Amino acid sequence: MQMRRLYKAQSGICAGCGKRIVLGQQGDPRKAASFDHVIPRSEGGRRVATNGLLKHAACNEARGNRPANGCDLIWHLVVSLRLTRRGRRSARSGANGTGGKGCDLFPSGSSNPSPLVLSAPVGMKQNGRKPVWPAGGDVADRQVSVFAAK
Known part of the structure; x- marks a missing residue:
């Protein structure tokens, strides 16, 4: 549910690179949406829509555990x-x-x-x-x- 809300709010665009993302398991897994915690889990960030952005898995991994830019x-x-x-x-x-x-x-x-x-x-x-x-x-x-x- 959170992923779908974020997908609509972001118009299906990756917050990392600006390219289209795919919601769900369809298509190329590199283009699949992943949940990026704005406040990292290591700092107490929760997995809720108000603390998230959708990014490609690769874009999310590139940020790692660093603070949001x-x-x-x-x-x-x-x-x-x-x-x-x-x-x-x-x-x-x-x-x-x-x-x-x-x-x-x-x-x-x-x-x-x-x-x-x-x-x-x-x-x-x-x-x-x-x-x-x-x-x-x-x-x-x-x-x-x-x-x-x-």
Whole structure:
């Protein structure tokens, strides 16, 4: 169930390489989806949709037991927002029968996604004390615009 929810929230795209993933045992096993813990199990991370991303087995193994990088964290934020949106929409449509109104990410009747503006350490390096951008400066000085596609 979690894998199917993540698959829909990620539009069938691997969070590691951006290529299509296959849900289940069909097709090439290298393209099969595997559950990547954003917070690793070794640090207490649980196997729940809110702590996971789908990646190819090879992409998941490449990260290993290292902490999630900036790209993983952005993927996780967007996927979490999509999972939350789906939950609210289905609860609304099931509760009153009038259908969901959409959400803040996708205004009703709009086919264009709204940008999510984030302050995030994308591509950062650790200098031992605080995250910095490769070009220098604090993380808080930069913003990243991410488009959340349907």
